[in-house]
Amino acid sequence: MRPLYFTIILLGGLLMAGCTIGPNYVRPKVTLSKNFSETNPMTTTNQPVSEWWKTFKDPELDKLIEGALTQNYDLQAAYARVRQSRFQRNIVAADLFPQVDADGGYAFSHGSKNVVLPLGGGGGGSSSKTSTGGTGTKVQSHAEKDSSSSDSSSASGNSSAGGNNDSAFDNQLSPLGKGGLPGADTDLYQVGFDASWEIDVFGAKRRQVEAANAEVQVAANRRHELELSIVAEVARNYFALRGAQARLAIAETNLADQNEVLELTRSRARSGLAMEADVARAAAEAATTSAEIPPLRAQTREMIHALSVLLGREPAALENELASGQALPATPPIVPIGLPSQLIERRPDIQEAEREIAAGNARIGSAEADLLPKFALVASAGLDSSTYNNLFDLSSRYFLVSPTVTWRIFDAGRILSNIRLQKSIREEARLQYQASVLKALQEVEDSLVNYAMESERIHTLENARDQNRLALHLARQRYQHGLITFLEVLDAERTVLSSEDALAQSSISQVIDLVTLYKALGGGWELAGP
Numbered sequence: 001m002r003p004l005y006f007t008i009i010l011l012g013g014l015l016m017a018g019c020t021i022g023p024n025y026v027r028p029k030v031t032l033s034k035n036f037s038e039t040n041p042m043t044t045t046n047q048p049v050s051e052w053w054k055t056f057k058d059p060e061l062d063k064l065i066e067g068a069l070t071q072n073y074d075l076q077a078a079y080a081r082v083r084q085s086r087f088q089r090n091i092v093a094a095d096l097f098p099q100v101d102a103d104g105g106y107a108f109s110h111g112s113k114n115v116v117l118p119l120g121g122g123g124g125g126s127s128s129k130t131s132t133g134g135t136g137t138k139v140q141s142h143a144e145k146d147s148s149s150s151d152s153s154s155a156s157g158n159s160s161a162g163g164n165n166d167s168a169f170d171n172q173l174s175p176l177g178k179g180g181l182p183g184a185d186t187d188l189y190q191v192g193f194d195a196s197w198e199i200d201v202f203g204a205k206r207r208q209v210e211a212a213n214a215e216v217q218v219a220a221n222r223r224h225e226l227e228l229s230i231v232a233e234v235a236r237n238y239f240a241l242r243g244a245q246a247r248l249a250i251a252e253t254n255l256a257d258q259n260e261v262l263e264l265t266r267s268r269a270r271s272g273l274a275m276e277a278d279v280a281r282a283a284a285e286a287a288t289t290s291a292e293i294p295p296l297r298a299q300t301r302e303m304i305h306a307l308s309v310l311l312g313r314e315p316a317a318l319e320n321e322l323a324s325g326q327a328l329p330a331t332p333p334i335v336p337i338g339l340p341s342q343l344i345e346r347r348p349d350i351q352e353a354e355r356e357i358a359a360g361n362a363r364i365g366s367a368e369a370d371l372l373p374k375f376a377l378v379a380s381a382g383l384d385s386s387t388y389n390n391l392f393d394l395s396s397r398y399f400l401v402s403p404t405v406t407w408r409i410f411d412a413g414r415i416l417s418n419i420r421l422q423k424s425i426r427e428e429a430r431l432q433y434q435a436s437v438l439k440a441l442q443e444v445e446d447s448l449v450n451y452a453m454e455s456e457r458i459h460t461l462e463n464a465r466d467q468n469r470l471a472l473h474l475a476r477q478r479y480q481h482g483l484i485t486f487l488e489v490l491d492a493e494r495t496v497l498s499s500e501d502a503l504a505q506s507s508i509s510q511v512i513d514l515v516t517l518y519k520a521l522g523g524g525w526e527l528a529g530p
Contacts (some may be wrong), residue, residue, distance in 0.1 A: 020203030021366015021372065025210075025358050028430060030437050032340040039337070042455065046336035052518040054234055056329040056511075060322075061238050064307060068234045071312035075230055078223040085219040089212035093207050098197035103382075106189050113183040115176065139516070189391045192382015192398070199377065204369030209363045214359035221355060224348035232519040234310050236512055241303035243508030245325035248296040249502055251289060254497045258286040261265060261476075261493070265486065266333035278486035285490050289497065328507050331455075331514050337521060339449070346522030347440050353433040360426030367422045370415045373407035440520065447517035454510040462505040468496045 003296065049055065051064050069075065119499045180186050200206055262282040268274035304322050305315035344350050381399040385391040408415065472492040 019201075020206055020365065021488050022207055022367075023361055025361045027354065028357060028433060030344065030434070032344075032437075032441070036337065036441075036444060036448060037211050038335060038445045038452070040448070040452045042452065043335050043337045043448065044334070045339055047342065048336050048338045048518070048523050052521075052523050055332045056165055058238075058329045060326070061235065061290075061329070064238060064311065065118050065234050067311045068230050069227065072230055072310055073312050074225070075226055076312075078226045082216070082219045082223050083214075085216045089209070089216050092205075092212040093209045095198070096200060096209065098195050100193060100195045102190035102193050104193075106187075109180040109186045109188075111179040111181045111184045112177045115182040117175070117182065121191065145494035175447070187386045189385050189388050190382060191391070192380060192384075194380045195378070197377045198485070199375045200377050202369045202372045204366050204374075207365035207369065211359045211366065214355045214362060217355040218352050218359065220354035221348040224271045225352065227523065228348060228519060230310065231264060232416045232515055235305065235515045237303050237306045237310070239328060239466055239508060239511045239515065241300055241307070241322060242326055242328045243504060244296055244299040245304060246328060246507075247504045248293065248300065249325055250477060250497070250500045250504055251292050251296060254493070254500070255286060255289045255293070256280065258493060261489070273482075274486065281486060281490055284377075326348060328511055331511055334512065335451075335517065337444070337517070340444075343440055343444065343522060344437065347436075348522065349524075350433070350436045350440055353429065353436040356429040357433055360422065360429045362428060364419065364422045367415070370408060370418070376404045376406070378402040378404060440522075443520035444517070447513060447520045451510065451513040451517050454506060454513050458503070458506050458510055461499065461506050465496070465503050467498040468492070468499045470498045488489050 036043075039045075053061055056082070176182070265274050265279050265282045269276055269279050300323075304318050307322065307386075308315050308317040311318070329437050338346070379399070379401045381397070383396040384398050385393070385396040390396055411445075472489075472495070475484065475489045475492040477488060479489045
């Protein structure tokens, strides 16, 4: 009948394992406005594009971003962290299943002759070899086996409870002494299997797996957030490079014009039509413009270095590819920004914060399960024999089945404190989630207004540049006819150079503001990797 009892206990445990303690997770609800407040005629509520960098229609930019997504070392490290979290989840999930170990070995022991048996048997017994004396051997072997099984059960229980495996009874004395029967030599051959299983009756381990699954998703969203940042960083550095090259071209063009004016002024001075002071002013103006060129060249080199490192290459690797200047790409006339409600699903940092809440919620259930008893089943089976020839006989078999129950009835409030701790961690995660949503909304709104205002500023600067060019042209004509002084020509040249440089910087700011907007909308990571 004993096997029947064991079967009933096992089936009862499996039936009870259907319940799971702790709160079930409910995704937090956030009330948002229907539309962004900073919308303008350049935006639409259509779904934002995923590969937003392709709206600039720049093949070089597309190539750089594709390279960064496959070669960036920080991103590869993020992939490794996702794999680590998956392996950690598998380790946690393994606790749901029984653990089975196979063992085998040989032992020879000699008992002390000075040990007195507790049941009246005298010490100093015969020292004859007991290779055929199976009775004494069986007593010793099963005593050792029971002790080993008990230790295995204790270790399993401690591991699941999160404590150490040390026991106050590890060095417990035996009435037979460590050598076995007094004065007896004992041989023991053994092969067998040991199994232990802590039945997840109240769902503690399932909550741990639930938390581990959430942590896998947290790691994945962190990787997505890094992908988004890398794409935006490549675009920013690329546009900063093209902008610096455009400003450098403007400065070099103006320097060439000023050198022509300088030569003309010198020629007029030699003819007595201009003063030496005009020559000095022209030379100073050309030198001032020339001094602005080295910092711009340094900036272009820095941007090339930054892009090379983002692609996982040496700083000068892209020198030949990017050294030749190209114009800044035009921004798209209409930018789809979607709705605030879509932002929650698109932003990986918001998804990361939400998964942190789910992980914290699952850990509460795992902590609450410590208030309830734990059920375990320990079993072992194998073959024991004092001689190798008889080891595989049917009569050498042994088995042990030991259902156990442990219940932490007193722990000085440790369990309750841990439950309160996990609830506090979940509350912190919930607040962080709310903060992440508000931060995302702010980033979108700020990016919208910055992009709109910079676009408006560009139109004003373009008009100013055109008028200043016209004024410079007229000033040069009037100077050649002796109607104005050379100082007025220099002032007109400075104004043109300043307006052209301001327009170039505004164009850089506009395209980078658009990149910032795309990043704030959370696009780009969906197609970046597995």
